[in-house]
Amino acid sequence: MKHVVFISFYALLISESFSLMAAPSSPSSIRYCIDPDWAPYESLINGQHIGLSRQYLTLIEKNSELTFTLIPTESWQQTLDYIQANKCDLIPMLNSTTNRKNFLDFTKVLFRAPNALYGHYNQPLVGHLANINQQSVAVVTGYRLHRYLLEHHPKINIVEVENEAQGLTKVQNKEIDFYLGSFHGANKYIKDNALHNLRIVGISELEDKLRIGVGKSLSHIIPTLNQAISQITIAEHAQVFSYLKDINTTQVKDYSMAIKSASAFIAVIICLLFGYWRSVNNASILEAKNKALELAHQQLDEKNKQLADLAIRDSLTRLYNRGHLSECIQQQIKLKERYNKNACLIILDIDDFKNINDQFGHKVGDDVLQHFAKQLTECARSVDIVSRWGGEEFVILCPETNIDEANVIAKRFQQCLVETSSDALPCVTCSIGIAPLRESKSADQWFIAADNAMYQAKELGKDTVFIVENA
Template sequence: MSTTEVLADDDLTFDPVKNAFPVVTYCVDPDWMPYEAIRNNQHVGMSSDYMTYIGVLAEVDFQLIKTKTWSQSLEKLKSGECQVASMLNRSPERERYLRFTQPFFVGPNVLVSNNAQPFFQGYENIGEQVLGAVAKYRQAEYVSNYYPHINLKLVENELAGLRLLAEGDIDLFVGSLLSVNSLIQKNGFSNLRVAGLAEPQDLLSMAVTNDDIALLDKLNIAISELPEWVHADIYKQWNNVRVIEEMNLRYFWIASGIFLCVVLVGIWRQMIVSRYNQKLMVKNNQLEALQQELMENNRRLEFMSVRDPLTNMYNRHLLQDRAEQEKQVSQRKNLTVCLLIIDIDFFKAVNDRFGHSTGDTVLVELAKQICCTIREMDVAARWGGEEFVILCPKTTLCEAIYLAKRLKKQISQHDFTGVGQMTCSYGVAEYLAPESFVDWFNRTDKALYTAKNAGRDCIHAAGLDSVTKDASQVNND
């Protein structure tokens, strides 16, 4: 059965007699709308719709194991009672007992504050303020690992964190933009607003227990076969849900009670109800305008979260996420993957002699030279300053060295505006399982500094004794 045949049919159910799909148990976060939740003992939200399609494509019968908290869901995944997690982020802690599929939904995380706070550019400027985060969520683990100086207060769920923020018990709260947006509208937190982007963004995947590699492969294939219209329909359906309708239902009963009083006390009470309903309509219009504003912020922040603002290349956070994915593929399928670090030679002299504006122009032109030379499957990012990193999936060390030679030749022949010709140094390293990304990067960085110490304008690969200085042999190697 092809993907087109399955997803072209409006009826996604199957005959249990003719199609006995194997049963797979799964757990969800019971309180994370609009992504997923358990309401009236039923799985609802975006992940519920995704699993309907993925279950058909992977030919499995997903059965929900009900839980009351996300912590309880994680415990059932650790014990094996749940075979699959429906929608979650990858993290070092979770990778100890779960294997992750490729991501199928990307969403930004944001910092939320009261209206008196300024706009924040990430975690660096939080200082001594108290930051709220949900316990057992990836953001809490990320802040603890990489920003241990931040005063972190853990809460049970996002609603509890937003309430503490609205009451002034904490200064900031970090959460997913879609779910935070939903809760702000539903609960009328008019004094709260999005105050900045929080790294890293959500790369939501399914996950299976470490031993179930066959199921992981089936789910990856099913996810890769999902057509674009499925993603679009699910996003539109759940992003456009007006959660403030629950508020409207409450006001409806209040209005009904007032109407009964109007019958008893006369025209004067009826005029009060009319004025009250008018105020409610104004409030709803204001909330809809806020939702549109948050949607625009979502699109803008999502782009900013993965791009370097000067060169428009990917940033280090995106490259590191992709490198972690390629590590998993490398270990599972026994494929090689390499890192290549490029550093401009004597770049400080350019800034000192010609000024930082000319230095920025050199960085932009170098980024263009890199992007037009690398292969389509490669991922290039500006790591910081004058340093660029290229991730080379399904690439041997020899192939990565050859790519470095092509880049060396291309860059050395380019006339940079206001400066002329320049050179770079290159470090190359192949991933050696089961090392961490930090260890892999450090080996590549050491190879780069070996190339610099050898006189710059050359290439050095980790594990090899030779240093390549001549790029003129690219076409003959």
């Protein structure tokens, strides 16, 4: 009987051992590294991790049984080296790239943010990276934007910098032309250091989609992290985002060490009195500086919004411009490739517009273009992208739209032109071409098909719609 009990206990012990070996458990505390100089997303101040990623880690700890231990590093490149050398297990906030997937697995998106191009006020507006040719652009070594420039914009003169501060300072000092970096991070540094000669001169098409990156040896905790992220409420996300507005921009010097170093009691008293007097005297100065910085930041934000809008809008009609439309077309092609989403391109050209300029003058011609654009906007749906391609030619990108639905939009606009005609402006008509998006078609091929359809409409007598069935 004793032998039977011993054998049963031994079998149970072996079973439990195999069970533990088969299901890896999460470590009691997960080691993580950050970018030590990427405020406000994350940074090291006196050895303490602060920023958005720290707040998100706190929420994840609350929503799971995971705990995290910081492994300090001196640079972003060292953080990447540490994660690959297994000196830390996790990076709490970074973009997913093809190269990083070789040594990291990624959670769902935690935070989204734009990237912008910064230049000196003496620099003209650029709009998009494609408009830069042979000019110098600084970017932080090892950032996703660095690899993106190398792969997609090889003509740009890339200047590698160690951090965001170095890149923005070089632009301020006119050592280089532009700096490409995160919108929130660059704006914070500009505000904190009063770099009022800098402004946004363009918008990057590459958006930051920040995630948690986990070393391959701990990839089994990805579901736990994703579940914890899903449990973060909208209010908690909003509270984290509010951190961007709550950052202190002025720090008061600490005189405690000078006081402690005094060699006599009377010297301590004198230092205390002097420190008190100085703090009272500087209170109004510090308050004025903070107000000035806050006002400068508000003005910078407002200018940035205006510049961002100018970069994607046509100055005369306020419709989207050619550059923004081109980006939207590329996005629609990707949706077609991945999800087989329908889309149509509508090209409209005002008939005999040259005669209007010749007979009534360019001022009336501009008024006709503005009226035409206004009617286009009112007749289009909220999902449609309405743009001015150039001159008297306009384009509507219609997502998730088949040929029949696009034809209805075109006919409705023709009717709208008739109903809104007045004695104040010459009556106009337009020729319209429609082309659906077909598989394996490039942006140029799609646009040429719609453009040819528009010219077919003109050959049929103008003021008509021509549809390309097999674009």
